[in-house]
Amino acid sequence: MNATSxxxxxxxxxxxxxxxxxxxxxxxxxxxxxxxxxxxxATIAKYDxxxxxxxxxxxxxxxxxxxxxxxxxxxxxxxxxxxxxxxVTVDExxxxxxxxxxxxxxxxxxxxxxxxxxxxFKRLFGFTLDDIVKRKRQIGDCKLTACAYxxxxxxxxxxxxxxxxxxxxxxxxxxxxxEAQTILMNIFRGDLGRLAKEKPVTDEVxxxxxxxxxxxxxxxxxxxxxxxxxKKVKFQASPxxxxxxxxxxxxxxxxxxxxxxxxxxxxxxxxxxxRLRPAxxxxxxNRHFExxxxxxxxxxxxxxxxxxxxxxxx
Amino acid sequence: MNATSxxxxxxxxxxxxxxxxxxxxxxxxxxxxxxxxxxxxATIAKYDxxxxxxxxxxxxxxxxxxxxxxxxxxxxxxxxxxxxxxxVTVDExxxxxxxxxxxxxxxxxxxxxxxxxxxxFKRLFGFTLDDIVKRKRQIGDCKLTACAYxxxxxxxxxxxxxxxxxxxxxxxxxxxxxEAQTILMNIFRGDLGRLAKEKPVTDEVxxxxxxxxxxxxxxxxxxxxxxxxxKKVKFQASPxxxxxxxxxxxxxxxxxxxxxxxxxxxxxxxxxxxRLRPAxxxxxxNRHFExxxxxxxxxxxxxxxxxxxxxxxx
Numbered sequence: 001m002n003a004t005s006x007x008x009x010x011x012x013x014x015x016x017x018x019x020x021x022x023x024x025x026x027x028x029x030x031x032x033x034x035x036x037x038x039x040x041x042a043t044i045a046k047y048d049x050x051x052x053x054x055x056x057x058x059x060x061x062x063x064x065x066x067x068x069x070x071x072x073x074x075x076x077x078x079x080x081x082x083x084x085x086x087x088v089t090v091d092e093x094x095x096x097x098x099x100x101x102x103x104x105x106x107x108x109x110x111x112x113x114x115x116x117x118x119x120x121f122k123r124l125f126g127f128t129l130d131d132i133v134k135r136k137r138q139i140g141d142c143k144l145t146a147c148a149y150x151x152x153x154x155x156x157x158x159x160x161x162x163x164x165x166x167x168x169x170x171x172x173x174x175x176x177x178x179e180a181q182t183i184l185m186n187i188f189r190g191d192l193g194r195l196a197k198e199k200p201v202t203d204e205v206x207x208x209x210x211x212x213x214x215x216x217x218x219x220x221x222x223x224x225x226x227x228x229x230x231k232k233v234k235f236q237a238s239p240x241x242x243x244x245x246x247x248x249x250x251x252x253x254x255x256x257x258x259x260x261x262x263x264x265x266x267x268x269x270x271x272x273x274x275r276l277r278p279a280x281x282x283x284x285x286n287r288h289f290e291x292x293x294x295x296x297x298x299x300x301x302x303x304x305x306x307x308x309x310x311x312x313x314x
Numbered sequence: 315m316n317a318t319s320x321x322x323x324x325x326x327x328x329x330x331x332x333x334x335x336x337x338x339x340x341x342x343x344x345x346x347x348x349x350x351x352x353x354x355x356a357t358i359a360k361y362d363x364x365x366x367x368x369x370x371x372x373x374x375x376x377x378x379x380x381x382x383x384x385x386x387x388x389x390x391x392x393x394x395x396x397x398x399x400x401x402v403t404v405d406e407x408x409x410x411x412x413x414x415x416x417x418x419x420x421x422x423x424x425x426x427x428x429x430x431x432x433x434x435f436k437r438l439f440g441f442t443l444d445d446i447v448k449r450k451r452q453i454g455d456c457k458l459t460a461c462a463y464x465x466x467x468x469x470x471x472x473x474x475x476x477x478x479x480x481x482x483x484x485x486x487x488x489x490x491x492x493e494a495q496t497i498l499m500n501i502f503r504g505d506l507g508r509l510a511k512e513k514p515v516t517d518e519v520x521x522x523x524x525x526x527x528x529x530x531x532x533x534x535x536x537x538x539x540x541x542x543x544x545k546k547v548k549f550q551a552s553p554x555x556x557x558x559x560x561x562x563x564x565x566x567x568x569x570x571x572x573x574x575x576x577x578x579x580x581x582x583x584x585x586x587x588x589r590l591r592p593a594x595x596x597x598x599x600n601r602h603f604e605x606x607x608x609x610x611x612x613x614x615x616x617x618x619x620x621x622x623x624x625x626x627x628x
Contacts, residue, residue, distance in 0.1 A: 187501070188572065190582040192589055250575070254568050258502065261564070268504040275506055279593030 010035070018226065021263035029230055036227045040072050040215050047200040049213040050083045050169070057117075057167035057210070059158055060087040060109070062101025064228040064235040065173035067108050069216055071233055073171065074112040085171075088161040090154050091120035093128020094241065101236040108234060119161040121153055125310055129153070133242070135313045146242035149309060156297065156306045162210040174214045177221040180266040181251040183273050188251075195273070196280040206289040206298040220259075220266065324349070332540065336578035343544055350541045354386050354529050361514040363527040364397045364483070371431075371481035371524070373472055374401040374423070376415030378542040378549040379487035381422050383530055385547055387485065388426040399485075402475040404468050405434035407442020408555065415550040422548060433475040435467055439624055443467070447556070449627045460556035463623060470611065470620045476524040488528045491535040494580040495565040497587050502565075509587070510594040520603040520612040534580065 006016040006026060014028030020035075027035060044050055058073055060066045073085050089105045091098055102118065109116035122128050127135075132153075133146045162170045174182075179198075186195040197203075202212045216224060228235055258265040273280075291297065292304035299305070320330040320340060328342030334349075341349060358364055372387055374380045387399050403419045405412055416432065423430035436442050441449075446467075447460045476484045488496075493512075500509040511517075516526045530538060542549055572579040587594075605611065606618035613619070 187583060187586050188576075188579055190586045190589075192586060195586075247576075250572065258564065262502075262561075265502055269502060272501050272504045272506060272509075275504075276590070276593070279590070281593075 052082045054083045054168040057088045057162035059172045060105045062105045062236045067235045068228045069173040086115045086165045090157045170212045175221040180269040209298045366396045368397045368482045371402045371476035372485045374419045376419040376550045381549045382542045383487040400429045400479045402431045404471045484526045489535040494583045523612045
């Protein structure tokens with residue numbers, strides 16, 4: 001540390017590593033890491049995400065956000081948190097991609113002494129994502145993108161995996177960036193039902209649908225990446241070969257540009273929606289869930305989306 | 315018209331001039347003009363903008379949107395509309411700019427046989443906008459942009475002008491683009507109070523505050539421009555020398571890009587908010603208006619913003 005270097009605004013001892021523009025904090029590496037962990041604990045408390053003795057399935061894809069989340073939750077458990085955690089990973093069956101992520105997830109779980117449960121599309125649905133995309137292309141059905149199929153099946157797989165490990169909640173690593181993007185996408189699509197539904201803790205709508213919590217919903221993606229880097233967390237950096245969410249990418253770059261110009265933008269968008277939340281309740285349609293006539297899983301009516309999709313593929 | 319040219323989907327006779335992507339309509343010039351006029355009448359009816367025998371002050375800046383609006387409203391009056399219209403123009407006192415617009419506004423009013431009333435910043439406040447910007451720069455006060463001062467004073471001037479002509483309502487030519495931009499800006503700023511307030515017909519909050527209506531709120535700016543072009547409406551095309559609303563420009567270009575990719579985007583954003591409207595009422599703070607201790611005009615408390623601003627300038 002040389003004489004001109006700036007000193008951390010928290011510990012007043014170590015050299016500044018990170019500047020958080022919206023709060024004005026200038027933190028050293030250690031205080032930055034602690035600030036992220038404290039923020040996650042505060043978010044969990046603020047939204048009342050966990051109850052005493054709850055079992056939580058942590059959705060770990062192997063990417064930086066989910067592995068960082070696992071690290072923080074495992075640390076909380078070691079410090080006698082009120083909940084216990086199991087990592088769950090969905091193997092969609094994507095050649096030359098998912099294998100590496102699975103290995104990383106498994107290795108991180110061993111290191112953290114967290115039980116790890118894997119569910120595969122192949123076991124649950126009889127097809128890998130690669131199979132489905134190939135079949136869809138063969139029959140010339142290109143209505144939806146691979147991401148759209150994958151989204152439907154992965155949501156189901158995660159829910160089944162959570163039930164298999166006896167979880168009361170599923171924790172996902174959606175960041176503040178993801179949340180702000182989703183909010184804008186739903187406004188731009190005019191999908192107020194989804195706008196109401198996507199929140200830090202989902203409602204209990206059906207006994208077979210495990211509730212979701214998002215402990216990273218107030219953590220910017222940039223800070224989650226920095227946390228992973230500082231904690232030397234191993235994660236898969238290569239993007240999914242099917243990734244092409246054009247619309248989300250538009251919102252991502254737009255929000256990033258705005259955030260650069262006016263720091264705090266993403267949090268303001270997120271917060272605007274939180275303040276609208278009580279009102280949204282009344283606007284959003286009351287979602288009613290039955291059980292799918294074919295598989296018995298929760299469905300908004302008749303045949304569930306998963307069975308509908310699989311029927312087309314078969 | 316040659317053999318290969320396409321035929322208007324409305325009249326089935328004339329050649330197509332305009333394609334409206336979100337509705338699929340392909341219209342000839344005449345049917346396009348009629349579609350805009352019909353849409354404005356429909357918007358006025360949908361939001362219950364006008365009552366029997368009401369006097370309306372039409373805010374005419376001399377730009378394409380406001381002159382087009384005046385044309386359509388004047389035509390409605392000739393066809394025995396239930397309301398009567400007077401044009402009002404605010405002369406902010408901007409050298410080498412406002413003069414041309416004033417002449418255009420006056421000429422169009424004469425042509426349409428609509429009474430025209432002009433109020434100037436100079437007469438109402440003792441200063442032109444040029445004076446104020448100069449004074450502000452002299453005293454080194456650059457907190458707000460010229461647009462911010464102008465916005466405060468123009469709103470007041472318009473309200474005074476409307477009362478001077480005995481108007482029950484003020485019609486402004488805000489387009490669908492303006493509305494969608496404003497919605498996003500308020501979400502990005504977290505200003506839910508404004509989000510609730512800005513609507514096609516403003517609420518009655520104080521007897522001295524003339525209610526506003528926006529008959530163009532569902533007309534895309536592009537179509538308003540095309541209408542002006544086809545009706546050979548004269549308007550001022552040069553932008554205001556002070557114009558620099560950086561934030562709004564960001565939203566404008568973002569929305570334009572989205573609209574190009576997904577036609578109907580702006581309308582969806584506008585409509586999302588309209589559907590949220592009933593719920594927003596409860597979230598928005600209850601605005602309470604008193605009278606300014608100095609000028610007696612409506613104010614949210616003590617000294618109004620106009621008097622505050624003028625005090626700094628004096």
